[in-house]
Structures are given as structure tokens and as C-alpha cells.
Amino acid sequence: MSALHSRTTGGHVYRVASILAVAVLWIVSFATHPLRAHGPGSTKFHVDAQRLQGTLEKLSEFGRNPEGGVTRLGFSETDLAAREYVSALMKQAGLEVRIDPAGNLIGRRAGSENLPILLFGSHIDSVLHGGNFDGDVGSMGAIEVMRALKDGSVKTRHPLEVVIWANEEGNHFGLGTLGSGVAAGVLGPEILKRKDEQGLTLADWLHRYGQDPSHLTDARISRGSLAGFLELHIEQGPNLDEHSIPIGVVQGIVGLKGWQCVVTGFANHAGTTPMNRRKDALAAASKDVLIVREVVRAESGRQVGTVGYLKVDPGAVNVIPGRAEFPVELRDLDATKIDRMWVRIQERFKETDQEENVETRCTLLEDIDPARADPDFQSAVGDAAKSLGLATMALPSGAIQDAQQIAKIAPMGMIFVPSRDGISHNPKEFTSWQDIANGAEVLYRVVLLLDDQLNRN
Numbered sequence: 215m216s217a218l219h220s221r222t223t224g225g226h227v228y229r230v231a232s233i234l235a236v237a238v239l240w241i242v243s244f245a246t247h248p249l250r251a252h253g254p255g256s257t258k259f260h261v262d263a264q265r266l267q268g269t270l271e272k273l274s275e276f277g278r279n280p281e282g283g284v285t286r287l288g289f290s291e292t293d294l295a296a297r298e299y300v301s302a303l304m305k306q307a308g309l310e311v312r313i314d315p316a317g318n319l320i321g322r323r324a325g326s327e328n329l330p331i332l333l334f335g336s337h338i339d340s341v342l343h344g345g346n347f348d349g350d351v352g353s354m355g356a357i358e359v360m361r362a363l364k365d366g367s368v369k370t371r372h373p374l375e376v377v378i379w380a381n382e383e384g385n386h387f388g389l390g391t392l393g394s395g396v397a398a399g400v401l402g403p404e405i406l407k408r409k410d411e412q413g414l415t416l417a418d419w420l421h422r423y424g425q426d427p428s429h430l431t432d433a434r435i436s437r438g439s440l441a442g443f444l445e446l447h448i449e450q451g452p453n454l455d456e457h458s459i460p461i462g463v464v465q466g467i468v469g470l471k472g473w474q475c476v477v478t479g480f481a482n483h484a485g486t487t488p489m490n491r492r493k494d495a496l497a498a499a500s501k502d503v504l505i506v507r508e509v510v511r512a513e514s515g516r517q518v519g520t521v522g523y524l525k526v527d528p529g530a531v532n533v534i535p536g537r538a539e540f541p542v543e544l545r546d547l548d549a550t551k552i553d554r555m556w557v558r559i560q561e562r563f564k565e566t567d568q569e570e571n572v573e574t575r576c577t578l579l580e581d582i583d584p585a586r587a588d589p590d591f592q593s594a595v596g597d598a599a600k601s602l603g604l605a606t607m608a609l610p611s612g613a614i615q616d617a618q619q620i621a622k623i624a625p626m627g628m629i630f631v632p633s634r635d636g637i638s639h640n641p642k643e644f645t646s647w648q649d650i651a652n653g654a655e656v657l658y659r660v661v662l663l664l665d666d667q668l669n670r671n
């Protein structure tokens with residue numbers, strides 16, 4: 215000590231003081247910055263993996279099928295019971311719970327500043343004979359994030375809300391992403407009179423959810439009232455699992471265009487019509503089916519193209535098919551690529567028409583725009599994963615998501631976790647508990663990163 219002091223000059227004192235100041239600042243930020251509560255770059259989890267597993271297991275009891283998995287259709291008794299459970303969890307997490315007029319279940323946590331809401335969540339409805347992870351992981355993960363924030367007494371600048379969107383799968387009423395669609399202003403009162411198999415209208419069901427359907431449009435979220443939307447979800451495809459990557463940074467949700475094509479030939483006697491005089495609609499359609507696949511495969515990237523069925527008339531063993539009908543569906547994150555592939559497919563269909571002496575007409579039936587994830591949200595997901603030492607892969611969502619609707623009114627980001635063998639909408643759907651915990655911890659960190667970054671002047 216004295217030896218040091220004896221050689222201390224003014225410059226040394228200054229240096230020691232500045233080092234001390236930096237150390238103090240570092241300790242202060244260490245204590246106040248929630249992500250550093252366990253040390254800078256700590257890989258220690260804030261979410262409780264066991265508790266999250268417990269809530270997912272409990273949720274899986276609502277609508278459980280004998281073969282495993284669940285049938286928990288949106289707007290069903292099972293859904294209603296599961297929502298009661300989830301609502302109780304939200305209250306345990308200290309959230310102020312409400313249901314909006316579209317049936318979306320929302321839990322709110324106040325922020326320290328007067329800022330737009332940072333929203334995150336998913337859905338708990340399933341398809342018929344679905345799995346236990348689609349929607350459920352993101353829903354229970356979001357609630358676990360809220361519980362972890364409460365446990366750590368973490369304050370955020372933005373108010374935070376967890377949302378469980380109503381009827382994402384659309385197996386009831388045939389209206390997918392219903393709750394988020396109403397919130398985004400895409401769906402309106404025209405949907406209220408839709409009837410289900412039992413003759414109950416959507417309005418009847420909203421009454422059961424304690425809502426006045428005449429106020430449906432009050433569920434609309436105004437542009438500017440959301441700082442952003444985040445959704446944790448299983449990939450429902452094989453990419454992460456195949457490459458053993460724990461976290462997917464979603465670039466966006468693919469757009470989709472769907473056409474119905476009709477090939478018109480001429481139905482005639484199968485025994486008497488010479489081969490060179492035939493107008494065989496099925497032979498032509500068969501070529502067209504393979505053309506779709508060839509054109510889609512000829513481009514590099516993750517685009518997909520599907521012909522889902524083929525209907526043939528008259529459909530008899532001894533009649534040359536006079537008419538064939540099939541759909542063409544193309545999906546990609548880049549809308550111009552979809553259009554480019556479609557131009558090429560039509561050129562090739564014309565060649566088929568000439569070769570087979572038929573006429574093919576296609577009508578556009580479905581047109582859904584791709585939804586890009588916000589670049590800053592994508593970076594936050596990447597940074598959060600990196601802080602945990604988890605490898606990431608950037609990829610699009612090939613499945614329709616609630617986030618696709620919300621992207622129309624606010625910046626959006628999605629976190630994917632692996633689906634074993636890429637299986638989804640099936641009781642065999644599976645994501646490991648570790649992967650689920652990783653996803654929830656990444657969501658926790660992304661929420662805090664964005665809370666820190668967004669709406670700074």
C-alpha cells in the first residue's frame with residue numbers, strides 16, 4: 215500500500231479513480247440491468263423450466279385424446295375450460311386479466327413509462343387430433359416470462375401484455391387467425407352470423423365468452439398503440455431439428471397464392487377414339503401437376519408449390535376424361551418470386567394445352583401477402599440466443615400465424631423452437647422440454663432487450 219502510494223503521481227491517482235468509477239458504473243448496471251442479474255452474458259435462466267413444463271402438462275389435459283395429443287377447437291367447451299385455467303395462471307402472475315370482444319384473453323402488467331404496449335403470446339386452440347405444442351408452447355412460455363419478471367421484481371418501461379388469440383386454427387367456423395384478424399382490423403362484424411355444425415353462431419359463442427358481439431370491432435388495436443408483437447412457436451417443419459439448431463430467428467411468414475385450374479378436353483369412347491384424336495383432360499392435368507413441381511424446384515430457396523388434389527370427370531374406366539380440375543398453391547416469403555414462378559407455370563401449361571389439344575384456365579382464389587419480421591426484432595432474437603450461447607438459424611414460417619395479422623399494424627418478431635422430425639398438427643408433434651425452456655428464456659430476454667431499445671427519443 216505504502217509502496218504504491220510512495221510512487222503515486224497525480225496521473226496515477228486519476229487513473230485509479232477512473233478505474234474505480236468504471237467499476238462502480240459496471241456494478242450499478244450489473245445490478246439494475248435485468249439481463250445481467252446473474253452476471254454479464256450469463257447463461258443462467260430467468261424462466262423456471264420446471265414450472266413451465268408443469269403448466270404445459272396441465273394444459274394438455276384439456277381435450278386430451280386417447281392416442282395422445284389434444285382436440286381443443288377454438289370456441290368449444292374444452293377451449294372454454296382451458297381458458298379458465300390460463301386465466302387463473304395469468305392472475306397468479308400478477309396480471310390484470312381481460313377478454314376483448316373478439317374473445318382474445320389478455321393479461322396486462324404495467325410499465326413505468328407512458329409508452330405503447332409490448333405484446334406477446336400465442337394460441338391454445340388446436341386442430342382436430344392435434345399435438346400438445348402448437349400454440350401451447352408460446353402461450354405458456356409467455357405466461358412463464360411474466361411470472362419470471364414478477365419473481366425478479368423486474369420493472370419495464372413499456373406496459374407488457376400477454377395475449378391468447380381466439381381460434382387461431384379456425385377448425386370451428388372455418389375462420390383461422392380469427393382473434394388476431396379482428397384485432398388487426400382484417401375481420402369485422404360480417405363474421406358474427408357464421409353458424410357452426412350445431413347451428414350456434416359466432417355471436418352466440420362470444421356471448422358464452424362473456425362478450426357483447428355488437429362491440430366486436432372494439433377489439434381492434436389501433437396502429438401506434440403497440441410497440442410490437444412477439445410470438446414463440448414451434449417450427450412445425452424439419453429445418454431446426456434436422457440441423458440440431460435450438461433457436462430459429464423467423465424472417466417472416468410466407469405469402470400464399472392459390473389458383474383453381476380446370477382443364478377442358480372432350481369425353482369420348484375409350485375403345486373407338488384413336489390415340490391421335492383424343493382430348494384427354496387427365497393426361498394433360500397429369501403433365502401440369504409435374505410441371506408445378508419442376509418449376510418450383512428449379513428456383514433456389516425455400517419456396518414450396520403444391521397440387522393438393524385432382525378431380526376427374528366423368529371418371530369412368532371406359533371414357534376418356536373430358537374435364538380435370540386441380541388447385542395450384544405457391545408459398546414464399548418473396549411475393550415477386552411467387553409471381554415469377556406462376557408466369558413460368560402458365561407458359562408450361564400452354565405448351566401442355568397444345569400437345570394435348572385441351573384448354574386450361576386458372577382462377578386466383580387465395581392471395582395472402584407475406585409478412586416480414588421487423589429487422590430490429592430479428593436482431594434482438596439473435597442477440598438473446600447468443601447471450602445464452604444458443605445457435606440460431608434464420609428461416610421463414612411456412613405456416614399461417616397470428617403474427618401475420620398483427621404485422622399489418624405493428625412490428626413483429628417470432629422465435630421458433632424445433633419440432634421433432636418436423637411433425638405438427640398430429641399427436642406425434644414433439645418438442646423437448648429443454649428446447650421449450652430455451653425458447654421461453656430467449657423470449658424473456660427479447661422482451662427486455664426491446665423494452666430497453668424501443669421508443670427512445
Ligand SMILES: [Zn+2]
Nearest residue numbers: 337348349382
Ligand atoms: Zn400455431
